[in-house]
Amino acid sequence: MAMTNEKLLEVNDLCVTYRIGKKSLEAVKGVSFHLRPGFCLGIVGESGSGKSTIAASVLGILPRELAKVNGEVLWGDEDLLRLSRARLNALRGAEISMIFQNPSQALHPMYTIEFQLEQVFDKVSSSNFSKGTLSVSEAMSMARLKCSKDILNTYPHELSGGMKQRVMLAMALMGKPQLIVADEPTSALDVTVQLEVIELLRSIIANENVSLLLISHNLGVVAGIADEIVVLRNGGIVESGTAEQILLEPQHTYTRELVGIRV
Amino acid sequence: MSKDLLVELIDIEKVFLARKNFMNKVKPQKALSNIDLQIYPGETLGIVGETGSGKSTLGKIILGLERPTSGRLFIQGKEVLTSRTRSKIGSEYGFQMVFQDPAGSLNPQLRIEQVLAEALGTVESSPGSSRMVRLQQSLEEVELSKEFLNRYSGQMSGGQQQRVANARALLTKPRLLVLDEAVSALDAVTQSHLLRLLKKLQKKHNLTYIFISHDLEAVAEMSDRTVVMYQGRIVEQGESSTIYHRPKHPYTRGLKASIPIRDPRLAKTQRSLMRRDLLTNEEVPQHACPFVDRCPISDEAKCITATPQLTCVPEYSNHKVACHYYRDFDERFNQIGKG
Amino acid sequence: MIYRVIGRILEALGVLLLVSFFVFSIATLIPGDLSLQLTGVDGATEENIMRVRAELGLDRPFIEQYLSWIWNATQGNFGNSPLTNRAILGDVNAALPVSLQLALFGLIGATIVGAPIGVFAAVRSSSRLGQLIRTNLIVLLSVPSFVVGALLVFFSSRYFPQTYRSLFIRISDNLMENLKVMFLPSLALSLTLAGVVAQVTRNALIQELNQPYVLTARAYGFSSRKVVFTYALRGAVVQILTVGALLFGSIVGGTVITERVFALPGIGNLMVTAIGNRDFNLAIVAILYVTVVYLILNTFIDLAAEKIDPRIRNMKS
Numbered sequence: 022m023a024m025t026n027e028k029l030l031e032v033n034d035l036c037v038t039y040r041i042g043k044k045s046l047e048a049v050k051g052v053s054f055h056l057r058p059g060f061c062l063g064i065v066g067e068s069g070s071g072k073s074t075i076a077a078s079v080l081g082i083l084p085r086e087l088a089k090v091n092g093e094v095l096w097g098d099e100d101l102l103r104l105s106r107a108r109l110n111a112l113r114g115a116e117i118s119m120i121f122q123n124p125s126q127a128l129h130p131m132y133t134i135e136f137q138l139e140q141v142f143d144k145v146s147s148s149n150f151s152k153g154t155l156s157v158s159e160a161m162s163m164a165r166l167k168c169s170k171d172i173l174n175t176y177p178h179e180l181s182g183g184m185k186q187r188v189m190l191a192m193a194l195m196g197k198p199q200l201i202v203a204d205e206p207t208s209a210l211d212v213t214v215q216l217e218v219i220e221l222l223r224s225i226i227a228n229e230n231v232s233l234l235l236i237s238h239n240l241g242v243v244a245g246i247a248d249e250i251v252v253l254r255n256g257g258i259v260e261s262g263t264a265e266q267i268l269l270e271p272q273h274t275y276t277r278e279l280v281g282i283r284v
Numbered sequence: 285m286s287k288d289l290l291v292e293l294i295d296i297e298k299v300f301l302a303r304k305n306f307m308n309k310v311k312p313q314k315a316l317s318n319i320d321l322q323i324y325p326g327e328t329l330g331i332v333g334e335t336g337s338g339k340s341t342l343g344k345i346i347l348g349l350e351r352p353t354s355g356r357l358f359i360q361g362k363e364v365l366t367s368r369t370r371s372k373i374g375s376e377y378g379f380q381m382v383f384q385d386p387a388g389s390l391n392p393q394l395r396i397e398q399v400l401a402e403a404l405g406t407v408e409s410s411p412g413s414s415r416m417v418r419l420q421q422s423l424e425e426v427e428l429s430k431e432f433l434n435r436y437s438g439q440m441s442g443g444q445q446q447r448v449a450n451a452r453a454l455l456t457k458p459r460l461l462v463l464d465e466a467v468s469a470l471d472a473v474t475q476s477h478l479l480r481l482l483k484k485l486q487k488k489h490n491l492t493y494i495f496i497s498h499d500l501e502a503v504a505e506m507s508d509r510t511v512v513m514y515q516g517r518i519v520e521q522g523e524s525s526t527i528y529h530r531p532k533h534p535y536t537r538g539l540k541a542s543i544p545i546r547d548p549r550l551a552k553t554q555r556s557l558m559r560r561d562l563l564t565n566e567e568v569p570q571h572a573c574p575f576v577d578r579c580p581i582s583d584e585a586k587c588i589t590a591t592p593q594l595t596c597v598p599e600y601s602n603h604k605v606a607c608h609y610y611r612d613f614d615e616r617f618n619q620i621g622k623g
Numbered sequence: 624m625i626y627r628v629i630g631r632i633l634e635a636l637g638v639l640l641l642v643s644f645f646v647f648s649i650a651t652l653i654p655g656d657l658s659l660q661l662t663g664v665d666g667a668t669e670e671n672i673m674r675v676r677a678e679l680g681l682d683r684p685f686i687e688q689y690l691s692w693i694w695n696a697t698q699g700n701f702g703n704s705p706l707t708n709r710a711i712l713g714d715v716n717a718a719l720p721v722s723l724q725l726a727l728f729g730l731i732g733a734t735i736v737g738a739p740i741g742v743f744a745a746v747r748s749s750s751r752l753g754q755l756i757r758t759n760l761i762v763l764l765s766v767p768s769f770v771v772g773a774l775l776v777f778f779s780s781r782y783f784p785q786t787y788r789s790l791f792i793r794i795s796d797n798l799m800e801n802l803k804v805m806f807l808p809s810l811a812l813s814l815t816l817a818g819v820v821a822q823v824t825r826n827a828l829i830q831e832l833n834q835p836y837v838l839t840a841r842a843y844g845f846s847s848r849k850v851v852f853t854y855a856l857r858g859a860v861v862q863i864l865t866v867g868a869l870l871f872g873s874i875v876g877g878t879v880i881t882e883r884v885f886a887l888p889g890i891g892n893l894m895v896t897a898i899g900n901r902d903f904n905l906a907i908v909a910i911l912y913v914t915v916v917y918l919i920l921n922t923f924i925d926l927a928a929e930k931i932d933p934r935i936r937n938m939k940s
Contacts, residue, residue, distance in 0.1 A: 067471075082842050086749045113844030121842075126835035131857050131932050140853070141843055148844075167562035175565060176933040182335065184563060192843070211334035212498060216542040216556040223552070241544020244551035264548035280546070 028095075029232050030056040030079070030200060035092035037074050037083065037256075048074045050256040051092070058199065061226055061233040063247030063264070065240060065279070071256040072236045076204045078102070079234065080119050081109050114141060115148040118193035122205035124185035128177040134188055135173035138195070145196035152197055160191040163229075165221060183214035190221065194229075201225075202234045207242050219245040240280060244268055252276050289361070290460060290492055291323040291346055296355035298341055298516075315341045316516045319355070320594075325459070328486065328493040330507030330524060332500050332539070337513040339496045343462045346494065347379050377460070380453040384465035386445035390437035396423075396448055397433040403452045422451040427481060443474035447481075454485065460492045468497060479506055500539050504528035509602075512536045515574035518594060522603030532597060532605045534579045534613065557617075573608070581609050581616035635918045642914050643696075643907060647689050650903040656681055657705055657901050679705055692907075704897075704905045714893065715908050722889035723916075724794065725812065725881070726874035728805055730867060732813025733820045738863075740817070741824025746851055748829055757825070766818075772811040772884035779807055791887055808885040812878065816870060823866045827859035834858065861928050868920045876913035 037049040049071045056062050064072045077083045079094055081101055094101040096117070101109065113119075121127040129137055138157045145154050158168035164187040166172060177185055186206065193201050203222070207215040223246050226233055237243050243250060243264070250267040252260045252275065260273040271277045298316040316338045323329055323346075333339040344350040345357070348364075357364045359377055383389050390399055400419045420430040426447040437445055446466065453461055463482070467475045479502070486493055495506045503510055503524070510527040512520040512535065520533040531537045538557040545551040558578045568574055573592050576582045586592075586608045594604040609616055658675040659667060676682045680691075695702065701711045740756060747753035792800040831837060832855050840854040879891035890909050897906035929935045 080842055082838060110844035110846065113842060115844070119839075119842045121835065121839065123835065127839045129836040129839075129854060129857075130934055140845070140849075144843060144845060162562060165560070165562050167564045169564055171565040172563075178934050180565060184565065187563065212544070213334060213538055213542045213556065213558065215544075216554065217558060219554075220556055239544065240546055241551065244544070244546055244548040245554055246552075247548070268546055268548050 027057060028055045029058050029060075030234070031093070031095040032075075032079075033093040033095070035075065035078060035094065036090070037071070037078060038089045039087055040089065041087065048088075048256050049078070052251075052253070052256070052258055054251050054258070054261065056200065056232050056234060058232055059226060059230045060249075061222075061235055061247045063235045063237065063243035063250040064253055065237060065243055065250060066253035067238060067279075069255075070253040072238075072253050073204055075253075076119070076202050076234065076236050079202055080113060080117060082119075111148050114193075114198070115145045115154075115196040116198050117200045117202065118196060118198040120186070120189050120193050120201060120203045120206050123209045124182060124189050125177065125209070127189060128185060130177055133174055133176060134180070138173075138188070138192060141192050142195055148196070154197055155195045157191075157195070160195040161188075163194050163225065164188070164191040166191060181214075182210050183217065186210060186214075186218060187221075190218075190225075194225070194231075197229075198231060200232045200234065202236075204236045205238070206235070208237070208239065215242065216245075222246055240268065252279065288324060289322050290325045290359070291321075292358040293319055293321040293345070294356040294358070295320060296342075296345060296352045296357070298338070298345065298350065299353045314516050316345070316352070318593075319518060321511065321518070323460070323492065323494065325492050326490055327509065328495055328507040330503035330510040331494065331496045331513060332498065332503045332510060333513035334498050334539075336515055338516040339513050340464055342513070343381065343464050343494060343496050346460075347381050347462055348377075349381070378456070378458045379460045379462070380456060380458040381462040381464060382446075382449050382453050382466040384468055386442050386449055386469060387437060389449050390445055392437050394436070395433065396435055396437065399437070399448065400433075400452055400455060403455045418455070422455050423448075425454065425485065426451045441474075442470050443478065446470060446474075446478060450478075450482070450485075454489070457489070458491070460494065462494045462496065464496045465498070467502070468499065475502070482506070500528065500536075501543060512539070515568075517574055517591075517606065518604075519575065519606045520604065521594070522597070522600060526600050526603055532603070532610045532613070533607050534581055534610070535575050537613070538578075538580075573606075581613060581620055583609075583620075631922060635915075638918060639911055639914060640693075643693070643911060644689065646903070646907045646910055647685070647692070650901075650907070651685055653901070655901050657903075659901075661705060692904075701908050702904060704902055706900055706902045706905075711905050711908050714905065715890065715912055718888055718890040718893045718909070719875075719912055720794070721791075721887055722875045722878075722882070722891060724805060725808055725878065725887060725889060726871050728809035729812030729816060729874055729878075730871055732809055733816035733870075734867070736813055737817035737820030738824050741821040742828060742851065742856075744821065744825040745828035745832060746847075748825075756821075766815065767880075768811060768815040768878065769880040769884055771814050772808070772881050775807050775811050776884060804887075808881055808887060811885070812874065812881055816874075819866070819870065820863075824859065824863055827862040828855055831855040831858040857931065861931055864927055864931075865924050868924045872913075872917045872920050875916050876910075 032055065033053050035049055035052045036047070039046045039048055052071075052075060054062060054064075064075060066072045074083070074088075078090060079101065081104070083090065090102055092102070096112070099108070101112075104112075128134075135157075138160070142154065142157055155163065161168045161172075166184065166187050172180070172184070172188075177188075180188070186209075206222070207218050210218065219242060222233060222235075225231055226246070233246065235243060235247055247264050250262065250264050251258050252267060252273070254275050260267065260271065260276045267276060268280055271280050296316055296319040297314070300313040300315055319338075319342065321342075331339045331342060341350055345352050390396075391402075394402070397419060400422060401415065404415065404418070419433060423430055423432055428444060428447055428451070432440070432444070432448070437448070440448070446469075450466070467478050470478065482493070483506070485491065493506070495503060497503050504527065507524045510521065510524040511518055512527065512533060514535050520527060520531065520536050527536060528540070531540055534557065541555070541557045545554055557580055559580050559582075561577075564577075566577075568577055569588065571591055572588045573579070573582065573590075576587045579587065582588075590608070592606040592608050594606045597603040597605055597610075656676070657679060658672045658681065661675050661679075662668075662671045673682075680688060683691075699712075703709060704711050704714070707714070744753050744756040748757075790804070792804050794801040828851075832851070834855075837850060837854050840850045845854070875890065876894070877891060878889070879895045881887075882889040882892040890912060894906055894909040894913075897903070897909060
């Protein structure tokens with residue numbers, strides 16, 4: 022289904038408050054941004070800035086009992102925050118996919134890679150979108166993994182960090198999503214592997230016309246992929262602009278601090 | 285071997301055995317192979333490598349926290365029997381270690397004063413007041429005020445905790461300090477502060493440092509000599525500036541090329557030097573170069589069949605590389621490497 | 624693999640040796656021995672007691688008694704019980720299947736009742752119903768088995784006489800009758816243990832539901848059923864199995880009370896009676912049988928855990 026809007030994802034005044042017992046914590050305070058097709062938006066900030074919460078909100082995976090969410094997250098003309106569970110489930114994996122920080126924890130330790138990939142394949146195949154899906158081997162190739170038994174028949178703990186992250190990427194790509202939300206996708210990886218993953222993400226955005234919402238505290242990673250950047254601090258945006266603007270000519274003092282010293 | 289050397293390792297090997305599984309297959313993990321290393325007093329030796337390189341294991345073997353499976357270890361010219369466990373290396377040879385996780389290495393139940401006193405306790409027992417003075421001085425040295433003695437580690441920032449860890453290591457007046465990713469968990473600002481402080485302390489106390497990190501830039505800055513490790517082997521070693529500015533081994537080149545770039549215009553064209561084939565999970569054969577499956581210039585002929593040995597690079601003094609084709613890197617890269 | 628099996632067997636023999644030594648030692652420490660039983664109250668003269676003791680070999684030093692028992696045991700000769708004059712092995716062999724059957728049925732029943740409750744409580748842990756279940760489980764857990772047993776016997780014999788059977792029929796004799804006899808005791812045991820099973824299931828499942836890989840499953844839009852049963856339950860199974868196996872072992876050796884209430888000739892019953900009579904030759908064999916059951920269960924748990932969780936296969940022992 023082609024998007025007639027210019028904006029793929031539009032977040033308006035997103036507010037997330039966590040309730041733990043009697044205390045409440047405002048994690049996200051009125052954040053607004055948007056994403057266009059084939060485009061990468063980087064959200065940078067230190068730990069505790071709320072960036073992971075924003076990522077989780079887009080997919081609606083915040084724990085309902087703990088988090089109160091206000092605002093709008095528009096996907097076309099649907100508000101992801103107010104969708105039915107069924108509709109949200111249909112979108113997940115098929116239209117919007119997510120990659121997590123620690124692939125060792127994000128993959129199930131007791132099932133083979135093949136099993137886990139096929140589970141996702143079966144799921145996205147049955148969603149109501151006629152645009153089709155990638156096969157398991159196609160998705161693996163796109164993540165530059167050889168579709169061979171020595172990967173498929175193994176368990177996650179038998180693979181290196183970089184390979185596990187590629188498996189996650191293959192999983193995310195199978196449903197031919199329009200948006201991938203990547204929460205610190207390279208933080209747990211070695212630096213040489215990090216660059217390979219950055220390159221991979223760059224080529225996927227360019228060749229498959231997928232948008233990427235990239236959350237990272239690592240400015241080098243963001244510099245390598247993001248077209249525009251939003252700087253988050255304590256749940257609010259302090260500055261936003263193109264990658265060049267933010268990284269080369271930051272205006273806000275906090276941004277200057279972040280950018281100032283060597284990564 | 286020269287008497288100048290503080291530590292020397294000859295042909296050190298370390299193998300970790302996994303448990304026999306149901307089919308009686310023992311899966312050994314070779315953490316270190318063919319390690320020859322010399323450490324001179326007063327220098328900073330940098331060891332750079334990523335996950336699986338064996339750099340931490342090497343640091344522990346130098347300290348005596350791990351026993352090598354084979355090979356010989358000499359400290360100040362005298363051979364140390366590796367068959368016997370060395371529990372009190374700190375007091376025996378004056379070697380200490382600082383680890384990566386600042387919070388984890390400090391007992392959260394104790395006040396800093398007690399944490400430091402514990403370290404002193406293993407070496408000597410000195411009377412009350414002079415001991416307190418020593419503790420205060422040790423904190424001053426790492427630029428922490430003496431009121432920190434009464435705090436708990438949970439009440440301090442990561443940088444402060446790491447300073448305490450350093451102070452504790454220095455209390456016993458060691459000769460050699462192994463810093464295993466000692467600043468990696470800290471933010472950039474604190475990192476540079478701490479590194480500068482460490483350099484100052486080194487000059488003051490005439491310490492020998494072993495600086496272990498995955499960060500090539502940090503290692504190059506801090507160390508006089510650098511050793512580059514990959515999958516348990518030394519693939520390149522030499523003067524730090526040469527290693528950083530003119531790396532010879534394809535892996536070192538790849539490491540340097542992966543250093544994150546902040547300028548988006550340059551970052552967007554940053555390319556990894558690694559091979560672009562589809563990845564497999566196959567193990568690299570025993571008698572091959574450990575880097576063969578990722579190396580942009582490797583071939584089937586030599587690289588799979590023979591593990592390259594460290595050979596001297598003629599142009600530079602003390603520079604060694606373990607690669608069959610490093611001399612022709614540019615040529616081969618243009619032919620084969622570019623994806 | 625051979626080494627592993629041999630190692631296990633050696634380990635097992637070591638355990639059995641230790642247990643036998645332990646029981647033997649206790650036997651000597653406990654006041655009283657078979658001589659009193661055999662002479663009877665009237666015949667308990669000093670001479671008679673000494674004579675019986677000499678006959679039984681109870682006056683020999685401890686080590687001698689123990690070693691000669693071991694010697695006989697290795698040849699499979701456990702002798703006769705001086706009290707019953709029947710072969711010990713025969714009695715124990717007859718009693719074991721009864722306990723095994725009780726344990727099996729009881730555990731299956733407990734799982735059928737308890738596991739779904741546990742799953743429900745875990746999935747709905749934050750809702751009020753979930754909280755309610757949690758508190759009530761604790762109540763269930765505290766009711767002792769003999770209370771449940773006694774109540775069942777009472778009510779069934781009065782109101783549902785068809786279900787109550789007082790005479791025990793072996794499974795080898797008549798399957799239908801055996802099942803009828805085993806029905807009430809199994810029910811008693813199931814109800815007693817359902818609480819434990821539910822609790823363990825609940826806790827293990829809650830832990831799994833909080834794991835990052837379960838979050839991944841949710842992020843891909845899998846249905847709740849798939850998330851719980853495919854992604855979360857697998858990790859919980861190892862814990863549940865472990866507890867289940869331990870429960871099985873404890874039932875075989877320990878439900879004396881249930882066996883007594885329902886008059887089942889199981890091994891627990893046998894053990895306690897023998898000890899009460901100071902018939903240690905019988906008791907020790909019964910105890911060793913139970914030990915063997917535990918050893919087999921342990922091996923089973925280890926193997927199953929390895930199969931389910933592949934990470935265990937590669938861990939350093």
